[in-house]
Amino acid sequence: MLLFDQQHAPSPRRVRIFLAEKGIAYDRKQINIVRGENLSPEFLEINPRGRLPALVLDDGTVLDESVAICRYFEELYPDPPLMGTDALSKARIEARLRHVEFDGLLPASEVFRNAYPRFQSRAFGGNVGTIQAIPELVNRGKVLVSIFFKRLEAELNKSQYIAGEGFSIADIAALCTIDFATTSARIPFPDNYSALRSWYQTVTARPSTTA
Amino acid sequence: MLLFDQQHAPSPRRVRIFLAEKGIAYDRKQINIVRGENLSPEFLEINPRGRLPALVLDDGTVLDESVAICRYFEELYPDPPLMGTDALSKARIEARLRHVEFDGLLPASEVFRNAYPRFQSRAFGGNVGTIQAIPELVNRGKVLVSIFFKRLEAELNKSQYIAGEGFSIADIAALCTIDFATTSARIPFPDNYSALRSWYQTVTARPSTTA
Numbered sequence: 001m002l003l004f005d006q007q008h009a010p011s012p013r014r015v016r017i018f019l020a021e022k023g024i025a026y027d028r029k030q031i032n033i034v035r036g037e038n039l040s041p042e043f044l045e046i047n048p049r050g051r052l053p054a055l056v057l058d059d060g061t062v063l064d065e066s067v068a069i070c071r072y073f074e075e076l077y078p079d080p081p082l083m084g085t086d087a088l089s090k091a092r093i094e095a096r097l098r099h100v101e102f103d104g105l106l107p108a109s110e111v112f113r114n115a116y117p118r119f120q121s122r123a124f125g126g127n128v129g130t131i132q133a134i135p136e137l138v139n140r141g142k143v144l145v146s147i148f149f150k151r152l153e154a155e156l157n158k159s160q161y162i163a164g165e166g167f168s169i170a171d172i173a174a175l176c177t178i179d180f181a182t183t184s185a186r187i188p189f190p191d192n193y194s195a196l197r198s199w200y201q202t203v204t205a206r207p208s209t210t211a
Numbered sequence: 212m213l214l215f216d217q218q219h220a221p222s223p224r225r226v227r228i229f230l231a232e233k234g235i236a237y238d239r240k241q242i243n244i245v246r247g248e249n250l251s252p253e254f255l256e257i258n259p260r261g262r263l264p265a266l267v268l269d270d271g272t273v274l275d276e277s278v279a280i281c282r283y284f285e286e287l288y289p290d291p292p293l294m295g296t297d298a299l300s301k302a303r304i305e306a307r308l309r310h311v312e313f314d315g316l317l318p319a320s321e322v323f324r325n326a327y328p329r330f331q332s333r334a335f336g337g338n339v340g341t342i343q344a345i346p347e348l349v350n351r352g353k354v355l356v357s358i359f360f361k362r363l364e365a366e367l368n369k370s371q372y373i374a375g376e377g378f379s380i381a382d383i384a385a386l387c388t389i390d391f392a393t394t395s396a397r398i399p400f401p402d403n404y405s406a407l408r409s410w411y412q413t414v415t416a417r418p419s420t421t422a
Contacts, residue, residue, distance in 0.1 A: 049310070049362075061299070068306035075298035087286035088272070095279035099260070106317075124351070128358055134347045140335070147339050151260075 002027045004046060004054040009033060010105060010180040011066040012053040013211075017172045018070045020208035022077050026055075034118055039127060050127030067097070070169055082169045089164070096163035096170040100177055104148035108181035111141035115185070145181055149190045156195035167203070175203050213238045215257060215265040220244060221316060221391040222277040223264040224422075228383045229281045231419035233288050237266070245329055250338060261338030278308070281380055293380045300375070307374035307381040311388055315359035319392035322352035326396070356392055360401045367406035378414070386414050 003019075005012045005028045019026060031037045031052055038050045047054040047064045054064045063069045074083045084090030113123045114137040123133040152174065155162070162170040178200065181187045190196065203209065214230075216223045216239045230237060242248045242263055249261045258265040258275040265275045274280045285294045295301030324334045325348040334344040363385065366373070373381040389411065392398045401407065414420065 049314075063302055063306060065306035065309050067309060068302040071305045072298050072302035075301055087283050090286055091274055091279040091283035094282050095274060095276035098276050098278060103260075124355065128355060131351060131354070134345060134351065136345045136347070140342060140345065143342070144335065144339060 001058050002029060002056045004029050004031050004043065004052055004056070006031055006033050006038075006052045008184065009052055010109075010176040011051075013176045013179075014169075014172050015053050015055070015066050015069050016211035017176070017208045018082060018169060019073065020211035021080060021082060021172075021206075022073055024073060024077065033125075036122075044127060048127065051125060067169070074169075082167070082172070084168070093163040093168045093170050096168075097173050099151075100148075100162065100170055100173040103151065104145060104177040104181065105173065107141040107144035107148070108177060108185045108187065109141075110137040111145070111185040111187065112180070114138050114141070141185070142187055145185075145187050146190075148177075149193060149196065152199075153190075153193035153196045156199045161199070167206075171199075171203050175200070175209060212269050213240060213267045215240050215242050215254065215263055215267070217242055217244050217249075217263045219395065220263055221320075221387040222262075224387045224390075225380075225383050226264050226266070226277050226280050227422035228387070228419045229293060229380060230284065231422035232291060232293060232383075232417075233284055235284060235288065244336075247333075255338060259338065262336060278380070285380075293378070293383070295379070304374040304379045304381055307379075308384050310362075311359075311373065311381055311384040314362065315356060315388040315392065316384065318352040318355035318359070319388060319396045319398065320352075321348040322356070322396040322398065323391070325349050325352070352396070353398055356396075356398050357401075359388075360404060360407065363410075364401075364404035364407045367410045372410070378417075382410075382414050386411070386420060 003026050055069050056062050084093045113119050114133040120133050121130050124131040162174050182189045214237050266280050267273050295304045324330050325344040331344050332341050335342040372378050373385050393400045
C-alpha cells in the first residue's frame with residue numbers, strides 16, 4: 001500500500017507514528033503542500049479534498065483521513081492497542097484525541113497558515129480555492145495554544161499519558177501538535193511546565209516518533 | 212445518567228439523536244450557553260473546558276465530548292450499528308464524520324460565533340476567556356460551508372447516505388450541521404442541490420431527529 005505523505009505536516013506524521021507503533025510496512029510518496037502538489041490534478045484524482053495524508057490500499061481503496069486510517073489498522077491489528085480496549089477506554093481516548101485536535105492542532109494550524117507568506121492566498125488547507133490570510137487568527141491561535149499547553153500541564157500532573165496510564169493515539173496527536181506548533185507555527189515550548197516536558201521527553205524517546 | 216445539554220447547539224443534538232437511534236434513556240439538564248451558564252463554577256466542576264455536551268454516568272464518570280459519548284454507547288450497544296461493523300466501514304464512517312465536522316460544522320460555528328452580537332467578546336466556544344470576534348471569519352465560513360454543500364451534493368449523487376449505503380453517525384453530524392448552519396448561522400439551504408435535498412428529507416423523517 002502507498003501513503004501519500006508530507007514529511008513536515010502534522011497529520012501525515014500522526015499516521016506514520018501510528019503505523020510504526022503497529023509495525024506495519026508501506027510505501028510512501030511525498031506531496032509538497034507549499035508547492036501546491038496537493039492541488040495537482042493527479043493528487044485530486046486520489047483525494048478530491050486535496051488534503052494529506054491519503055492511503056491507497058492494495059485493492060485501490062483510498063482512505064483519505066488520518067484518524068480514519070489509524071482506525072482501520074487498529075481494527076485489523078489491535079495489538080498493541082492505541083485506541084482503547086473497552087467502551088470506557090475507547091471513549092476516553094477518543095475524547096482526549098479530539099481535545100488535542102480542537103484545542104491545539106487546529107489553532108496551531110491557523111497560526112501557521114495565516115502567518116506563512118507563501119500561504120497568503122491559500123490560508124486554509126485543501127482544495128477550497130483562494131482564501132486570504134486573516135492576520136487576527138495568528139494572535140487568536142497563539143492564545144488558544146497557550147491555553148492548550150496549560151491544560152496539558154494540569155492533566156499530565158494527574159496521569160502519565162494524555163488519556164490515562166497508557167500510551168495512545170492521543171499522545172501521538174499531542175506530540176505532533178506540539179512539534180508542529182513549536183517549529184512550523186513558531187510558538188515557543190513553554191519552559192515552566194515540568195510535567196509536560198517530562199511527558200514530551202518520554203514520548204519523544206519512542207523509536208516510532210522518528211518515522 | 213445525566214446529559215448536560217443545550218437544545219439548540221449542534222453537538223448536544225448529535226448525541227441526543229444518536230441515543231434516540233439506540234433507544235437509550237437518560238435525564239437532561241439544559242445549560243444556556245448564550246447566558247454563559249457553561250462557564251459557571253458549577254458546570255466547570257463537571258467539565259473544565261466549559262463545552263457541551265457532557266454526560267455523567269451513574270457512577271459519576273464524566274464523558275465530555277460528543278463523539279466520545281457516541282463511541283461509548285456504540286461499544287456497549289452495537290445494535291443498530293451507527294459507526295460501522297468492520298475495519299473498512301468503521302474507517303469510512305470515521306472519515307466522513309470528520310469531513311463533515313471539519314468542512315461544515317467548524318466553519319458554520321465560526322460564522323455563528325463571529326456574527327452573533329452576544330458572542331462579540333466570547334467568539335470562541337468554551338472556557339478560553341475573552342476572544343474578540345473576527346468579522347472576516349464570517350465571510351470565510353460562508354465560503355467554506357458553500358464548498359461543503361457542493362461536496363455533499365456530489366457525494367449524495369453517488370451514495371444514498373453520507374458514508375455509503377447505510378445511515379450512520381456521519382448522517383447525524385451532517386443533519387445537525389446543516390440545521391445549525393441554516394438557522395443559527397443564517398446560511399441559506401442551497402436550493403439547486405436535489406440529491407442533498409432528497410437526503411435531507413429522508414433523514415429528517417427519522418423519529419430520532421426530534422430528540
